[in-house]
Amino acid sequence: MPDPATDERRVRPAGTAGAADRAFGAVARLSGTAVLVITGTVGLFLAVQAVPALREAGWGFVTTQAWDPGAGPFGIAAILFGTVMIGLVAIVIAIPFSIATALYISEYAPAGLKRTFISLVDLMAAVPSVVYGLWGVYFLQERAVGVAQWMSVYLGWIPVFEVPGRDPRDPLASLTDFKSSIFMAGMVVGMMITPIMTSIMREAFSQAPQGEREGAYALGATRWGMIRDVVLPFGRGAMIGGTMLGLGRALGETITVAMIISPVFQIQWTLLAKGGISVSSLIALQYGEAEGLSLSALFAAGLALFLMTMAVNFGASVIVNRSRSGAASEA
Helix, strand or coil, X not given: CCCHHHHHXXXXXXXXXXXXXXXXXXXXXXXXXXXXXXXXXXXXXXXXXXXXXXXXXXXXXXXXXXXXXXXXXXXXXXXXXXXXXXXXXXXXXXXXXXXXXXXXXXXHCCHHHHHHXXXXXXXXXXXXXXXXXXXXXXXXXXXXXXXXHHHHHHCCCCHHHCCCCCCCCCCCCCCHHHHCEHHHHHHHHHHHHHHHHHHHHHHHHHCCCHHHHHHHHHCCCXXXXXXXXXXXXXXXXXXXXXXXXXXXXXXXXXXXXXXXXXXXXXXXXXXXXXXXCCHHHHHHHHHHHCCCHHHHHHHXXXXXXXXXXXXXXXXXXXXXXXXXXXXXXXX
């Protein structure tokens, strides 16, 4: 029969860390510090390289729409506007798809197919962005142009869906303009970020407490009632975090946007008009030929995107901390 006194001596006192715990803590602290140092170094490098362009343009760098460094005025007003518009269109498209897919996998999918669906979503999240760009150019553009035309015809009375100088009901009008719009680029980017958002949301939905699920059923709730009152409140933080993570990737998407739209350095409030630009696609298109002030201007644009992305991520962390998954269901 085991000696209770011996067992008590073998139990490590609370608060005492073993060698493995101390090593893990040291590695975790070192990794976190390295991430902060690398991030700060990237920001500092961009800021140093951007000094000549910022000194040349002054505050006009933020308010000027034209982009002609070295030969005329240049600024990122139109570029930032296009970046934000593409990101917002992508998020609006991705959110319903992500929530619906995550709920289906976690709550409705047959047990035999659930693992397959999870693997497919994870694999889609790992697909390179250039593949989505090729898919958008050679598949989606031809098939989604009708949607853009329909929006122009029936929603053209809303300024954001109006196409200036074009009669949407003219049967002889070319549909080429609709293929290179901010809406089309945002649609492709939205399909690209959907798997990432779905994976995060699905993981949180699947961890909703089983006791609360059964309690909802015991009170007479339907499956949708249980999802509405238990699963969705529990996964609120993951929904917000996944959305903000998808927005961060959408804002920084490069090759997909560059393949879809033609550069237009002008603020366009219409989503269906031809042309647009984003910071990342501008850098990708002009970096190879840039030098001197033009190169510094690209670094300045990259610095603006860096700061905007950091602001989005910081805002997401604040929101998630105030509405963590499970907070509502545990109240």
